[in-house]
Amino acid sequence: MALFSPSPARPVALGRELALALIGAALITLGAKIQIPFWPVPMTLHSLAVFFLAAALGPRLGFAAMAAYLAAGAMGLPVFSGSPERGIGLAYMVGPTGGYLAGYLLGAGLGGRLAEGRGAFGRFLAMLAGLTVVYATGLAWLAHFVPTSSLLAAGFLPFILGDLVKLALASGLVGALARFKGRGQ
Known part of the structure; x- marks a missing residue:
């Protein structure tokens, strides 16, 4: 008798999880590309997608979707907001928004x-x-590019209102998805 006999269901589950992570990365990309007129700056749906996926799929798959998104961006695919116009690949990732990208990876898990x-x-x-x-x-990363006196004005104040609206929307969408799944059983 073997000490380890892999279950035939495990490769199927792993394939399903990989597919969910890749679909999640595609949704994050779509969210990063959609721009909605908002005040004081246009808003994308990037944070909506990240936090919706993290809450809907759970921390592990939410983290995996964000990691897949970052890997695609690091390979030079134009997945980020403003790319390819503002750059692609690692050059984009080490620019002013790089800390936010890393923060999304950690924030999705948390x-x-x-x-x-x-x-x-x-x-x-x-x-x-x-x-x-x-x-x-x-903001910690942006401080390498922007004077401390301008940090909040450049990297927080223009975005927080839109992000709070997107979090409320993401929370509601996760609840609606749970109710929908509950009816289907």
């Missing part, structure tokens, strides 16, 4: 973990914790 089993308001707070990580890493 937000997804904290959102597990929570209601709408709890999910919103979990996503807010993840977004806090995004802003903390993003």
Whole structure:
């Protein structure tokens, strides 16, 4: 008798998880490319996609989707907001928004973990914790490019209102998806 006999279901589950992560990366890319007129700056749906996926798929697959998105960007695919016009690949990733990209990876894992089993308001707070990580890493990295006196005006104030709206929307969408899945069983 073998000590380890792989289950035939494991490769199927692994393939399903890989597919979900890749579909998630595609949704993040789509969110990064969609621009909505907003004040004071146009907004993309990038953070909506990241935190929706983290809460809907869970921390591991949410993290994997964001990692796949970053890997695609590092390979030079124009997945990021403003790419290819503002650059592609690693050159884009080490630019002013690089800290935010790293923060999304960490924030997706944290937000997804904290959102597990929570209601709408709890999910919103979990996503807010993840977004806090995004802003903390993003602003720390942006400080290499922008004077400290201008840091909040450049990397926080123009975006926070839109991000809060997107988190509320993401929390509601996760709840709606859970209700929809519950009816199908």
